Amino acid sequence: MIDRRQVLRYRVRAQQLDRERGAVADTAVLDIGAQDSGPDGSGWALALRGVDLSAASDDDFVLLWTLRGAPHRYRRGDVGRIAAAVAPWSDADAGKRIFDASKPLQAAGIGNLEALDAVAERMRSIVTAPVGKGELSEKVSAAMPEPYHRYCRVCDAVHLYEQPFRLSAVRAGLELEPGTSPPVLRPIPGFEPASGTEPRFDPVRAYLRLLGPATFKQAAEFIDSPVKEVKARWPEDAVEVSVEGRSRWILADDEEALRSAEPSAATRLLGPFDLFLQARDRSTLVPDAARAKELWPVLGRPGAVLVDGEVAGSWRPRKSGKRLRVAVRPWRSLQPAAKRAVTEQAERLADFRSAALAGVDFED
Numbered sequence: 001m002i003d004r005r006q007v008l009r010y011r012v013r014a015q016q017l018d019r020e021r022g023a024v025a026d027t028a029v030l031d032i033g034a035q036d037s038g039p040d041g042s043g044w045a046l047a048l049r050g051v052d053l054s055a056a057s058d059d060d061f062v063l064l065w066t067l068r069g070a071p072h073r074y075r076r077g078d079v080g081r082i083a084a085a086v087a088p089w090s091d092a093d094a095g096k097r098i099f100d101a102s103k104p105l106q107a108a109g110i111g112n113l114e115a116l117d118a119v120a121e122r123m124r125s126i127v128t129a130p131v132g133k134g135e136l137s138e139k140v141s142a143a144m145p146e147p148y149h150r151y152c153r154v155c156d157a158v159h160l161y162e163q164p165f166r167l168s169a170v171r172a173g174l175e176l177e178p179g180t181s182p183p184v185l186r187p188i189p190g191f192e193p194a195s196g197t198e199p200r201f202d203p204v205r206a207y208l209r210l211l212g213p214a215t216f217k218q219a220a221e222f223i224d225s226p227v228k229e230v231k232a233r234w235p236e237d238a239v240e241v242s243v244e245g246r247s248r249w250i251l252a253d254d255e256e257a258l259r260s261a262e263p264s265a266a267t268r269l270l271g272p273f274d275l276f277l278q279a280r281d282r283s284t285l286v287p288d289a290a291r292a293k294e295l296w297p298v299l300g301r302p303g304a305v306l307v308d309g310e311v312a313g314s315w316r317p318r319k320s321g322k323r324l325r326v327a328v329r330p331w332r333s334l335q336p337a338a339k340r341a342v343t344e345q346a347e348r349l350a351d352f353r354s355a356a357l358a359g360v361d362f363e364d
Contacts, residue, residue: 001242002258004284007213009261009309014210014254015049015276017306018266022050024060024075029275032206033072033082036063037273038301039317040352042073044271047352047356062188063176068224069097069166069201070273071183078201083170084194085201090111093229094167101150101161108147115148118166120171123185129175130186137165191308205251211279213241213248213258218280243284264309267341269326269349272301286311291331305330307338317349324355331361 002315016028024030027049034042034287042063043053062076066086074082088094095102105115122140141149141159149158169176173191177184199205207219220230238249241258250258270276277295279285286292295304295314302314303327313330326346334342343360350357 003244004287005256005263005309006261007243007284009263010254010258011211011276011279012264012266012309013257013261014212016072017048017268017270017290018274019050021052024051024056027051028210028292030073030078030257031200032073032203032210033064033074034275035273035278036071036073038271040271040349041273043273044349044352046073047348048268048270048274058178060129060188061178061360063178065169065176066165066351067222069163079175079188080192081194081198083173085197085203086170087193088116088167089208089225089229089233093225095185096226096229097167097224098161101164104147104262107257108145110147111315115164116168116171119144119148120170121158123168123172123174127172127185127187128276130177131182131183132180133183136185140165169286201237202233204230204233206240208235208249208251209254210275212254213243213250214279215248221280266306266309267338268306269342270304270343272303274304276306277304288331294329302329305342307334307341312338317353319353319355320358322355322359323358324350325358325361327361327363334362 014028016022027046029045029049034045036042047053060076061073062079062211063071063073064079064082066072088097091112094116095106098112098116102112105112119140119360122143123136126136126139137159144160148160148164150161151158169185174185175188177186203223204219207213207222211222216227216231216234220227223230234249235251237252239252239255240247241250241255270289277285282292282296286295289360295302295311304311305313312332312334313328315326315328318325318327326349328342339362346360347357
């Protein structure tokens with residue numbers, strides 16, 4: 001039987017969090033997408049995995065709205081294959097991904113995939129040069145009939161449902177311009193979606209490879225797809241394993257790595273939306289319910305302190321001008337060597353942010 005420590009050790013290795021140096025081409029998280037949320041976003045996630053971003057350029061990456069409608073960074077050379085991999089598999093799958101937008105469409109006799117294609121077609125005709133999200137939303141909304149619209153209390157306006165808008169962008173061949181807020185969308189040069197899903201980029205396989213072992217439900221929640229759809233596409237080479245008495249699945253080629261995973265001495269300050277924290281079995285990562293609540297609040301997530309393959313606390317940045325302080329809340333007593341390692345990672349974060357580290361505060 002496999003215990004949770006083996007699972008975490010396996011994920012640290014699979015996600016290359018123990019790697020000091022690496023290239024864009026062989027960085028595994030870019031197969032499933034590095035979520036670009038929060039002040040440090042996908043750049044910090046790649047830096048933690050040894051990617052020297054100063055040696056890379058914007059031409060190496062593409063930023064897309066994909067799984068769960070969240071922005072993710074991928075290799076630009078993979079964009080056509082990513083577009084095919086993240087597309088909904090069926091009308092039922094698309095309905096799950098676009099949430100409450102599906103109901104008025106169904107009532108009007110409009111299929112969910114049909115709706116995504118219609119929005120994408122309108123987007124494609126409008127975005128021939130960079131366009132801000134607000135302007136694009138206004139123009140697309142004006143061109144679409146009532147079933148596509150909703151009233152937004154925040155804006156006090158009627159516009160498109162958010163998820164169809166986001167998920168149609170890739171179908172339209174649009175990328176997000178890095179560093180823009182509100183987002184700016186622009187055409188992807190030479191965009192052509194692949195005709196099928198390549199196994200390496202298949203989100204179910206990628207979830208099992210990087211966040212396994214897992215259940216059907218956990219993979220479905222990550223992808224935002226019905227469990228039935230995920231089960232229908234479950235890899236034939238997935239094998240069942242027992243994790244502390246509970247049945248889960250891992251790709252056959254990864255089973256030995258799971259069973260033989262060795263402890264990692266790596267210390268990392270994981271960003272709030274790092275892939276390691278995106279696993280849908282949160283009780284495996286953080287068994288204590290109170291600590292899980294601290295790490296995954298409804299609003300304002302902190303980052304996680306990873307020490308020796310375990311989440312050992314939370315952290316928050318405190319930036320003032322060009323100076324950065326890092327507040328660390330350990331969940332257990334940290335040895336001097338561990339505190340030094342955390343401080344080294346804080347210095348690394350400050351350098352990433354082009355700031356000077358003013359100090360690390362270890363809270364009681």
